[in-house]
Amino acid sequence: MVHPGRPMVNAPVRALSAGLVCSLWNRTLPTGSWWWKSMVLEVNVGGFSPLLFIAADLLPGGAAIVANTAPRVVMALSPLRGRRVHAVEVAAGCMAVTGVAALVPPSSGATDG
Structure with a gap:
């Protein structure tokens, strides 16, 4: 289902499929303050997913690197909560x-000297 070179197609497909599975699993809509929390989460996923697929297209191992940064961002923001x-x-x-750095191959664009 992944279309190479088309991150803006891949990202919504990924997010929508996960959202549909979660909705079918839960079978309830958010209530109260969970509406805005859901919207914040969707903006996060909506912004992160295209970056993930762009990184996968442009960088060797780029998707792994981008996905690996998410827990560190959450950890860095934890003191705010x-x-x-x-x-x-x-x-x-x-x-x-x-x-992850050990698994990513050296960049082929690097030059000596």
Whole structure:
């Protein structure tokens, strides 16, 4: 279902399919403050998904790198919600970045000297 070079087609298909599955699973609509929370989440997914597919098209291993940054962004924003970030979470994030970096092939565009 992925169309190479068409991130603006791939992103909505990915988000819509996940949203439909979640809606069928839950069988209820959001109520009260969950409406705006759902909208914020959708803006996040709607903005992240095209970037994920653009990275997948342009960078070797780019999708893995972009997807791997999401937990670190959440962790960085945790203090804004009054949540303390623990050292084990930081260590796990560093290990994950190192692991993804080890899997990404060297850039073919690099030149010597």
